[in-house]
Amino acid sequence: MDNDGEWLPQPDVADIQLAKVLHALGDPVRLRLFAIYATGEQYDCSSERLGLGHLHKSTVSHHMRVLREAGLTSTRAVGRNRYVRLRRADLDARFPGLVKALLTAAEGLDDLDDLKPAD
Amino acid sequence: MDNDGEWLPQPDVADIQLAKVLHALGDPVRLRLFAIYATGEQYDCSSERLGLGHLHKSTVSHHMRVLREAGLTSTRAVGRNRYVRLRRADLDARFPGLVKALLTAAEGLDDLDDLKPAD
DNA sequence: TTAACTGTTGGATATCTGTCCAACAGTCTC
DNA sequence: GAGACTGTTGGACAGATATCCAACAGTTAA
Numbered sequence: 001m002d003n004d005g006e007w008l009p010q011p012d013v014a015d016i017q018l019a020k021v022l023h024a025l026g027d028p029v030r031l032r033l034f035a036i037y038a039t040g041e042q043y044d045c046s047s048e049r050l051g052l053g054h055l056h057k058s059t060v061s062h063h064m065r066v067l068r069e070a071g072l073t074s075t076r077a078v079g080r081n082r083y084v085r086l087r088r089a090d091l092d093a094r095f096p097g098l099v100k101a102l103l104t105a106a107e108g109l110d111d112l113d114d115l116k117p118a119d
Numbered sequence: 120m121d122n123d124g125e126w127l128p129q130p131d132v133a134d135i136q137l138a139k140v141l142h143a144l145g146d147p148v149r150l151r152l153f154a155i156y157a158t159g160e161q162y163d164c165s166s167e168r169l170g171l172g173h174l175h176k177s178t179v180s181h182h183m184r185v186l187r188e189a190g191l192t193s194t195r196a197v198g199r200n201r202y203v204r205l206r207r208a209d210l211d212a213r214f215p216g217l218v219k220a221l222l223t224a225a226e227g228l229d230d231l232d233d234l235k236p237a238d
Numbered sequence: 239t240t241a242a243c244t245g246t247t248g249g250a251t252a253t254c255t256g257t258c259c260a261a262c263a264g265t266c267t268c
Numbered sequence: 269g270a271g272a273c274t275g276t277t278g279g280a281c282a283g284a285t286a287t288c289c290a291a292c293a294g295t296t297a298a
Contacts, residue, residue: 023145095224
């Protein structure tokens with residue numbers, strides 16, 4: 001029951017702080033996760049699928065938490081999986097043009113094509 | 120002689136990395152300095168004039184160095200002063216729209232009106 | 239030349255952070 | 269229920285960082 005899962009805690013739109021957002025993105029791993037989430041909702045947090053095979057699962061979990069607490073992502077817990085998506089609308093409302101500029105700037109960082117939402 | 124001063128070392132445009140830029144701006148003090156420099160070239164690094172009276176001068180010097188080494192600012196040393204300005208053209212060329220979006224987002228962080236370049 | 243001024247550098251320190259590991263909780267499958 | 273699976277949490281630890289202070293170098297002024 002409750003198939004929709006529960007939402008992990010995240011800051012309110014009005015409480016999203018620019019400095020914290022930039023701090024969260026000021027790490028290569030999280031910047032990559034940000035670019036990945038921007039391609040669509042992700043439902044598999046395993047390091048391998050995210051192209052972060054070299055990182056321990058708890059490390060990836062840590063980075064996802066930082067992103068969520070900064071207000072960048074929303075996470076829904078369903079069963080043993082986590083559905084993570086970018087809070088695009090919230091971010092656009094709060095910081096117009098920022099996400100778009102960041103994604104443009106982040107293009108070509110790595111090969112992100114392999115990481116589009118599967119099927 | 121050499122009244123123009125010398126330029127402190129800074130990365131080449133092509134070497135400016137997004138993650139480093141965001142890391143540099145992911146600190147409240149440096150985000151404030153960024154917004155200040157965006158209003159025009161600054162030629163006084165004293166904490167007081169920058170609205171950072173609570174910080175030691177060596178701390179401010181440290182933050183300015185981080186901004187410069189990330190590729191965000193240019194610094195010219197003339198006499199005992201430092202003329203710091205945002206590398207707006209370089210940043211716009213490398214990350215189109217990013218600076219504009221950041222400045223829009225940073226508006227209203229504090230009262231920056233008092234810090235426009237004096238006379 | 240002596241003194242004041244601006245900013246840098248190195249040391250010290252407390253805090254933060256990225257990473258791994260082990261243990262755990264909840265979930266799914268057999 | 270037993271075991272496999274996904275992800276979280278707490279501990280440990282090395283490295284980074286923000287801050288201050290003292291000392292210094294170069295510059296300007298008296």
